[in-house]
Amino acid sequence: MSGDSAPNGATPPEGGGLVASVLSHAVVKVFGFLLLVLATFVWIGHSVTSLTGGRARVTGPVEMTPEGGETIFWGKGRCYTCHSMGGRGSAVRGPNLGQFGEKFAMPIGVRAAGRARERSEKTGETYATIDYLVESVANPGAYVVEGYKNEMAIVYAPPISLILDEIKAVILYLQSQGGELDIAAVLEPSEISQRYFARIQAATAAGGGDPGAGAVVYEDNCIDCHALKGEGSDLGPDLSAISGRGLKFLADAILRPTKTLTEGYETYVVVENDGRQTIGLKTRDDAVEIDITKATGEVVTIAKADIKEIAQDPLKSVMPDDLSEAMTVKDYQDVLSFLLLLKGE
Ligand code: HEC
Numbered sequence: 001m002s003g004d005s006a007p008n009g010a011t012p013p014e015g016g017g018l019v020a021s022v023l024s025h026a027v028v029k030v031f032g033f034l035l036l037v038l039a040t041f042v043w044i045g046h047s048v049t050s051l052t053g054g055r056a057r058v059t060g061p062v063e064m065t066p067e068g069g070e071t072i073f074w075g076k077g078r079c080y081t082c083h084s085m086g087g088r089g090s091a092v093r094g095p096n097l098g099q100f101g102e103k104f105a106m107p108i109g110v111r112a113a114g115r116a117r118e119r120s121e122k123t124g125e126t127y128a129t130i131d132y133l134v135e136s137v138a139n140p141g142a143y144v145v146e147g148y149k150n151e152m153a154i155v156y157a158p159p160i161s162l163i164l165d166e167i168k169a170v171i172l173y174l175q176s177q178g179g180e181l182d183i184a185a186v187l188e189p190s191e192i193s194q195r196y197f198a199r200i201q202a203a204t205a206a207g208g209g210d211p212g213a214g215a216v217v218y219e220d221n222c223i224d225c226h227a228l229k230g231e232g233s234d235l236g237p238d239l240s241a242i243s244g245r246g247l248k249f250l251a252d253a254i255l256r257p258t259k260t261l262t263e264g265y266e267t268y269v270v271v272e273n274d275g276r277q278t279i280g281l282k283t284r285d286d287a288v289e290i291d292i293t294k295a296t297g298e299v300v301t302i303a304k305a306d307i308k309e310i311a312q313d314p315l316k317s318v319m320p321d322d323l324s325e326a327m328t329v330k331d332y333q334d335v336l337s338f339l340l341l342l343k344g345e
């Protein structure tokens, strides 16, 4: 999916003047798209409403009780498509979350306590029972139940798109399965749970992008310069841990690369005695020559004796600033949530 792939428009501006107006142009363009998309939805909503004379959609607030969570579990949350609860339901793709036969001797409210101990040992942080429950929904890849695949849905991304309150209610429902109900632990979360709640909120704020589609956007637009978990290119920084930097940083890094220039990836402008100019990252520097790696990946070796002038340009990034033009608003939201929700530690 890489290499010759699709319209990536990532062709970097070869030495082109990277001025503020270009940047703001790109940003304005993205916002323009966003407005257009919003306007379209509002318009569609309006026409549907006036046609049927009713409200287009009714979503009531979630009740912060196990019963509220039960409704989500067997409804909007689609948990029942993979999980059964004791004798209720018939799904087997995920573990039964109730008590069921020898394999599931304890319901999830009790089972979670043992899992929490395992997580504490593995991570060195102290997991309370509820922290495991929160983690299993917020970051299912962190602990994969033996005998199952890492294929639990990200339930706060499309198509399920639960919001934080709905997830909190579901947690209460899980907790009430054999365990002691502790609403306070959900409303005043521990550090571990809070971290996950923040992540869910960030994902929602990112426009509810679809991480699956974002993986494709990433392969089309980013993989030629970045690596994830050891795969890709090392021209730009490795992005495996980028979700830790948060939504705002990530958005800036994509829309305005120069605003967040990463240390060690400064852009050099080299002018040789014959007037030739080369722009890129300095990837080698020894006694007699340097290497400049251009945004295309091409490496140019320049003898130090030939250099007339060499300087860093803080207003330039090797990362193209016009990516937002190559991507649609949906692409942008999708790649944001893909990176924010990268699974695992
Ligand atoms: C697409 C199928 C799928 C959907 C939808 C799904 N899950 Fe899961 N879930 C799994 C699988 C598979 C596992 C086991 C692998 C793992 O641990 O990640 C799992 C694991 C879990 C666990 C850990 C169980 C244990 O024994 O420790 C919990 C808790 C859980 N899911 C809750 C939920 C809730 C709540 C929902 C709905 C909001 C949900 N799941 C939706 C597939 C799914």
Ligand code: HEC
Pocket (backbone or CB within 6 Å): 010, 012, 218, 221, 222, 223, 224, 225, 226, 235, 236, 237, 238, 239, 242, 250, 253, 254, 257, 258, 260, 261, 262, 265, 266, 295, 296, 317, 318, 319, 320, 323, 335
């Ligand atoms: C032509 C190469 C190139 C392409 C294509 C590219 N990047 Fe970059 N990227 C870089 C370089 C070089 C840096 C370091 C300089 C900087 O911070 O601007 C960087 C920095 C970043 C950072 C900041 C990383 C950190 O640790 O500070 C993020 C996030 C990022 N890129 C995301 C993306 C995403 C998402 C895409 C695809 C939509 C993408 N990049 C496409 C070259 C590229």
